[in-house]
Structures are given as structure tokens and as C-alpha cells.
Amino acid sequence: MTYVNAASMSAVGVLFPVLAVLALAVRVYGWRYHSPIFEVDDVLVIPACALTVAAGVALVIRTQTHLIGANSQAESTAAESLKLGKFEYALWIGHVLAIGLIKLTILFMFRRLFKGRAYRTAFDYANWILVTLVALWTVAFLFLDIFACGATPSASWESWNSLRNACIDTFGMQTGCAVFSWVLDLAIFVEPLVMIRTLNMNKKRKIQTSLVFLCSGFAVVAGLLRMILWIQATIQDITRSIITVLGTTFPISDQQGIISVVLFWTYIEIGIGFLVACVPRSAWVLDKVSLGPVLSKLRLLPSSVSLLTKKYRRSPRGGKDDMGQTQGSWATTLQPEPSWGHRSNDDVGLVAVNGRV
Structure with a gap:
């Protein structure tokens, strides 16, 4: 193994759940004391956090039991391969739900910040189109992940031969999932940049908004790397003896090493995406921390x-x-x-759109 090993897998499996819980706590604190109106993104972020934490805990447990985060050994048993297949099957289902909920949380958060008040705007239509596409992406690939092997899902984890013969092209399916996910990430990243010219906010607000855009850029990069990984795995002939993904070469029989790299970058995309979803709602709390x-x-x-x-x-x-x-x-x-009873104009909201708060 190279950079993806037991230590790095355990590190991301611990780091992102801790950050996710802290981010959600700050978000809830800001919501409670600043704008206690329950919006759609406030509902979606809860299951997104639960899935992010659950995936991280699962990574740590399976890493410590040596199921992932290492190379397949010649003496690996059929029982270990079976456990690895079941774990992979569950993770693919969970990752579609987590990424879909995170994208919808961000889109509905943008809608709360930028939507028109009195009439429909171009942003309203573009935002609803993206919401619809993300929902369709989530439902479609969730269905494909569950029923990739038809009425016998056990064929996806029983053996390598059953996966190839009794199921659809799972490599191609996961590649398509990653490509469409990255395209949606890119659209979500561009959407607020188009709207920034309509914002009326002071320097502090611009810094906070820039932080959101910067974090969104990290999510786009993580999604891009995962997409490249799947494309490389798909276009290479699996009948060869070796496979190279993201500059790392594995024997084709090293299922544990290959799956570990894929899961590593998949979870990084989930973790970063969730933090991005929590930054805007947490901005009020950061605003109160004045130096x-x-x-x-x-x-x-x-x-x-x-x-x-x-x-x-x-x-x-x-x-x-x-x-x-x-x-x-x-x-x-x-x-x-003393500032008791005083509330600055900046406390009214995160942004003012077209001069309206």
C-alpha cells in the first residue's frame, strides 16, 4: 500500500465524523439563536450527518479488523472475500444516499439565500432544475446499486466470477455515477458564483461567502479524483495481471487494495461535502467571534x-x-x-439579495 493504508483510512474515518458532529452542532447553535425557522436544508442535513458519521465509523471498524486498508494476501480466505464484498455493497448504497442528501442540502441552502421574493428569477428555475437532477441521480443510482445483480443481490459479493457473470457492468455503473456526480458538483459550484454580483454585503460577509466557495472547490476536486479513479479502473482490461489507479499499481487479484483506494476517495468526497453544507448556517456564530x-x-x-x-x-x-x-x-x-440589548444590522441575515433582506 502507498498513501492509502490502515493509518490513513483510520484517520479519515475518525476526522470527518468528528468534524461533521462539530459542524452540525455549530449549525444548530446558529439556527437556534439567529433564525429559528426550520428550512428544508435544516431537515436534510440531519440524515446526511448520520450517514457521514456511520460511514466513517464503518471505515474505522473494518480497517482495524484488517478488512480494508491493506493488500490482499495469498492466504486470504473465501470468508474474508465474502465480508469484503458485503461491506463494499453496503458502502455503495450508503454513499449514493449521503452524497445525494448533501447536494440537496446545499441546493436548498442556496435557494434560501438567493431566491427571488416577489417573482420567479433565472436562479429559481436553474436551482429547481438542479434539485430535480440531483433527486433523479440519487434515486436512479440507488436503484442500480441495490439491483445491480437483479433479484439475487448476493451475487455481487459471493465471488468475482458471479459479479462479472450475474450482474450488470458494475465498473461502468460506478463510473457513470461518479461522472454525473462530478458534473452536478461543478454546476452547484458555479451557481452561486453567477449570483454573487446581486449580493449586497459588507467585507465580513464577502469573506464568509468566499469560504463557502473555497470549500465547494475542495469538494469538486475530491469528486474529480474519484471520477478519474473509476474511469481508469473501467478502461483498463481486467484480464491483465495489474491495474493502475491514481498513480498506484495493484495486482488485479488485490481486491482489498483496489477497493480501499476507491473507498478512501469516496469518503473524502462525502466528508468535505458535508462540511460545505454546514458552513453557511454556521456563519452567524463565526460572525459573533470577533477579535x-x-x-x-x-x-x-x-x-x-x-x-x-x-x-x-x-x-x-x-x-x-x-x-x-x-x-x-x-x-x-x-x-x-456594554452591548446588552444591542443588535447590529449584520445580525439580520447572511446576505441581502438585490438590496432586500
């Missing part, structure tokens, strides 16, 4: 220390009384202004 008061205190600290030192030196008794007075002055200087 302004801290920076103001740091700027005032040298002058306050200098004033304290001078008064201490002028005091004949070591500045006991002046010290107390100076400390009171210091406390007054560094005391942040």
Missing part, C-alpha cells in the same frame, strides 16, 4: 503599562495609593463597552 475587543486591549496595553510604571516611580511609598488608582484607571481603560 475587535481583544485587539483593542492589546493596542492599549503598552500605554497602560507605561502609565502604571510612571505613577509607581513618583510615589514615595512605592505607589500604594497611586497603584490602586492606576489599577482602577487601567480597569476602566480596558473595560469593553
Whole structure:
């Protein structure tokens, strides 16, 4: 194995579930204290998080039991191959559901931010088209993953020969799934970029929006790598003795190594996609984490220390009384202004579209 091994598989299997739970918690906190209106994306993100966490836990468990994250050994038993086939079958079904829910969460989040208020806009139509395409993609490939071997799904994990003879071309099916998924990722990435010119927001909001676009770019790259992997696996003749995917060469008999690479990049796409789906709803919480008061205190600290030192030196008794007075002055200087009951205009919403909030 190269970069995909037991350590890297366990790392992504632990990292993304932890980040997913934290992102969902911040998202819920921001929703509760800023805009407690339950939108469609707030509903879809819950099963998406559950699937993301479940897939990561499954990766870690199967890596620690040496089912994935290593190379197939000559002494591998038929029982181990059977377990690997069942695990792969379940993961393909789960990955379609997870990616589909994540895409729909992002699209409905865009709809909440950019949709027209009084009339239908070009964005409304484009967004509904993408929602429909993602829903069709999810249903179609979920059906194909479940019934790739017809009425006998066990043929997909019983043996390599049964998979080739009793099922449809699963390599071609997964390649088509990855290609269509990446095309949809690209469309979802471009959609808000077209709408950015209509936004009316300050510099802080532009930074937050740029963060969303940057994360979306990472998801597009992850989807692209997974697509390239499947294309390489499909166009190579499986009757040869070796196969090369993403610069890594495996013996064709090394099913464990090949599947580990595919699952690695598939889960990275799921994990990054879920984090992208949570960033906009979490922006309000990030907006409240301001460094302004801290920076103001740091700027005032040298002058306050200098004033304290001078008064201490002028005091004949070591500045006991002046010290107390100076400390009171210091406390007054560094005391942040009270903001109870005050709410800035930035708290109204993440963006204003065409001058309307």
C-alpha cells in the first residue's frame, strides 16, 4: 500500500465524523439563536450527518479488523472475500444516499439565500432544475446499486466470477455515477458564483461567502479524483495481471487494495461535502467571534503599562495609593463597552439579495 493504508483510512474515518458532529452542532447553535425557522436544508442535513458519521465509523471498524486498508494476501480466505464484498455493497448504497442528501442540502441552502421574493428569477428555475437532477441521480443510482445483480443481490459479493457473470457492468455503473456526480458538483459550484454580483454585503460577509466557495472547490476536486479513479479502473482490461489507479499499481487479484483506494476517495468526497453544507448556517456564530475587543486591549496595553510604571516611580511609598488608582484607571481603560440589548444590522441575515433582506 502507498498513501492509502490502515493509518490513513483510520484517520479519515475518525476526522470527518468528528468534524461533521462539530459542524452540525455549530449549525444548530446558529439556527437556534439567529433564525429559528426550520428550512428544508435544516431537515436534510440531519440524515446526511448520520450517514457521514456511520460511514466513517464503518471505515474505522473494518480497517482495524484488517478488512480494508491493506493488500490482499495469498492466504486470504473465501470468508474474508465474502465480508469484503458485503461491506463494499453496503458502502455503495450508503454513499449514493449521503452524497445525494448533501447536494440537496446545499441546493436548498442556496435557494434560501438567493431566491427571488416577489417573482420567479433565472436562479429559481436553474436551482429547481438542479434539485430535480440531483433527486433523479440519487434515486436512479440507488436503484442500480441495490439491483445491480437483479433479484439475487448476493451475487455481487459471493465471488468475482458471479459479479462479472450475474450482474450488470458494475465498473461502468460506478463510473457513470461518479461522472454525473462530478458534473452536478461543478454546476452547484458555479451557481452561486453567477449570483454573487446581486449580493449586497459588507467585507465580513464577502469573506464568509468566499469560504463557502473555497470549500465547494475542495469538494469538486475530491469528486474529480474519484471520477478519474473509476474511469481508469473501467478502461483498463481486467484480464491483465495489474491495474493502475491514481498513480498506484495493484495486482488485479488485490481486491482489498483496489477497493480501499476507491473507498478512501469516496469518503473524502462525502466528508468535505458535508462540511460545505454546514458552513453557511454556521456563519452567524463565526460572525459573533470577533477579535475587535481583544485587539483593542492589546493596542492599549503598552500605554497602560507605561502609565502604571510612571505613577509607581513618583510615589514615595512605592505607589500604594497611586497603584490602586492606576489599577482602577487601567480597569476602566480596558473595560469593553456594554452591548446588552444591542443588535447590529449584520445580525439580520447572511446576505441581502438585490438590496432586500
